[in-house]
Amino acid sequence: MSTPPGGDPVRARLERVSRALGPLGQRVVLIGGSIAPLLHTERLVKRPRPNEDVDGVIDAESYLAQGAWQEALRTAGFTEAIDAGMLAHRWRTPDGDLVDLVPAGSQLGSTGQVWDVLALRHFDVLEIAPGVFLQHVRAPVLLAMKFAAFRDRGREDPLYSADLEDILVLCRPAIVDELRASEPVITEFVASQAALLVTDFDIEDLAAAHLNNAYAPAEAMIIAIGRLRSIGG
Structure with a gap:
């Protein structure tokens, strides 16, 4: 092994x-x-x-x-x-x-x-x-899975949510276009959850905490939050 x-x-x-x-x-x-x-x-x-x-x-x-x-x-x-x-x-x-x-x-x-x-x-x-x-x-379905898991088990303590960390890192450059090309049930759910995430939480502080392992943490935080806002419409 x-x-x-x-x-x-x-x-x-x-x-x-x-x-x-x-x-x-x-x-x-x-x-x-x-x-x-x-x-x-x-x-x-x-x-x-x-x-x-x-x-x-x-x-x-x-x-x-x-x-x-x-x-x-x-x-x-x-x-x-x-x-x-x-x-x-x-x-x-x-x-x-x-x-x-x-x-x-x-x-x-x-x-x-x-x-x-x-x-x-x-x-x-x-x-x-x-x-x-x-x-x-594929990435859109995994993102939906991670949002569902965060909703069920991560919202109470988002600072320590592994699902939220995965969500932020999964917001890759092509994700917005990939979601638009996905089945409506995937697109609509991810969009609704992304919108809730950026409005219901202090997303800047959470992103900074979860992306402290990034090569350029400040830049990574701005990129991830921007993509979440694009997804949430």
């Missing part, structure tokens, strides 16, 4: 997980903070926010299909991570990396989140290493 000297630990872990999944990776769309660095198109921060696991969603339309998926993971050498908390759908790869692979949809055992279903429709394929591929959610 070591990373070569000078290597990127985020990409190294994603490569290990992708290799462990093998052909099963064609059924997984990776989401969450662990893949956010893949979506950064400008070097805004010096290092990505650390994550303890890799998150993904799968398309399992029934409880029976979920059982078949779990058996396929076991055959590939994955084990239930009962030692890493009581989260359902948490696994360890043969290399020991933690992964949360959750069925999308409203059926029993699934997340019930509309964003997880949308992730299965809006993803890109990346060759993370020669001959090793992964599927990751």
